Amino acid sequence: MSYIEAVVLAIIQGLTEFLPVSSSGHLVLAQHWFGKFNETNLLYDIMLHLATVMAIMVYFRQDLTTLVLGFFGYPTNGQSIFAGEERKTLGFVILASIPTAVLGLIIEQIGIQVLGRPDLVGGLFILTGMVLWMGRGGQAGRGMKDMTPIDAITVGVVQGIAVFPGISRSGATIAGGLWLGLDRELAARFSLLISIPAILGATLLEVVKAFGQAQPPMAPFIVGMFVAAVVGYLSISLILRLVRQDHFYRFSYYLWPLGTTVLLLTYW
Secondary structure (H helix, E strand, O other), rough: HHHHHHHHHHHHHHHHHOOOHHHHHHHHHHHHHHOOOHHHHHHHHHHHHHHHHHHHHHOOOHHHHHHHHHHHOOOOOOOOOOOOOOOHHHHHHHHHHHHHHHHHHHHHOEEEHHHHOOOHHHHHHHHHHHHHHOOOOOOEEHHHHOOHHHHHHHHHHHHHHOOOOOHHHHHHHHHHHHHHOOOOHHHHHHHHHHHHHHHHHHHHHHHHHHHHOOOOOHHHHHHHHHHHHHHHHHHHHHHHHHHHHOHHHHHHHHHHHHHHHHHHHHHH
C-alpha cells in the first residue's frame, strides 16, 4: 500500500466513522476502486478503526474520567451527562456489548466475499438513509436516569447488525436511541461510548488472525492511523452538533443517490 492510498483511506475512515454514512461501506468501495481487497487492507481497516477509538477517548476524556471516578466512588464535577449514574452507565455499556459481540461473530462467518460486494453495500447505503430519515424530529427525551436495560440491549443489537458494510454504526445506533425515546445528547454519546469495546474487540480478532503471518511495511499504516485520528476527532464535534440540531438525518440525501449509483454501476 502506498502512502497516497493509506492517507486517502484514512481520511475516508476519519470522516465516515462518525458521520452517519458507513465508514466500512466507503472503505469497501475505495479499496475496490484501488483494485485491492485483501487481508492486508482488512488489517489496515482495523488499524484505522483503532485510530478512531483513540480520537473518541481523547474527545470524551471528561466523560471517561467521570465514569472511572464515579465507579470507584470518588466525587466528580457533575458536568458529564453520566454523572451520578456512572456504575449504571458502565453496566449498560457491557450489556450493549454482548449482543454486538454475538451478532458480529455470526455475521463475520458469512465471509468478506459476501460482505464486500458493491451491490450489497449500495443497497445497505439506501437502507441506512431510510433509518436516518425515520430518526428525525423530536427534541425532548429520557436521560440516563430513565434509561433501561432493554434500551441498552436494543442499541447493542443495532450496533451488531451494523457490522455489514453500508450500514452506518453511528447512524443506526443514534437513530435507534432516538426511536427508544432517549435524549439526543445521550443517544449520541452512548452510541460513541459503546463503540469503544466493539472496535477494540474487532481489533483483537484481527490481531489474532494476523499473528505469525508476514506483515507488509507498516510506515504507511502508521501515517494513515495518525491522519484518521485527527480527522476523526474533528468529525466527532460535527456529528454531535448535527444530532443536537436534528440535522443528521439529512445525510439521507447523500446516501440514497450514492447507493443508487453504486447499484447502477454494479449491474451496468
